[in-house]
Amino acid sequence: MRGKQQVEEIPMFEMIVWSCTNDVCKGWMRQEYSFSAEPACPLCQSGMIHETRLLPQLSHYIGS
Ligand SMILES: [Zn+2]
Numbered sequence: 110m111r112g113k114q115q116v117e118e119i120p121m122f123e124m125i126v127w128s129c130t131n132d133v134c135k136g137w138m139r140q141e142y143s144f145s146a147e148p149a150c151p152l153c154q155s156g157m158i159h160e161t162r163l164l165p166q167l168s169h170y171i172g173s
Contacts, residue, residue, distance in 0.1 A: 119165040128160035129153065137162070 127143055129136035129150040136152035137160070148157050 121163040122166050123161050124164050125159055126162050126164075127157040128162075129155050129157055131155040139164075 125140050127138050127140060127148055129152065131150065131153050134150060134153045134155060136150040136155075137157075138148065138151065140159075149155065150157055
């Protein structure tokens with residue numbers, strides 16, 4: 110028998126990301142993953158702009 114599933118609240122943080130300028134494209138990447146001053150979208154090769162997004166903080170998951 111399993112315990113009831115826990116609904117974990119994932120803390121969200123504002124992060125600056127690169128976002129694709131192409132309206133129909135959902136491409137984006139975290140700023141720290143881009144090594145170029147003006148990266149191109151990995152999906153459609155369009156230009157990218159800085160944008161603030163709310164993202165879950167993934168680096169602080171400690172499994173139990
Ligand atoms: Zn794109």
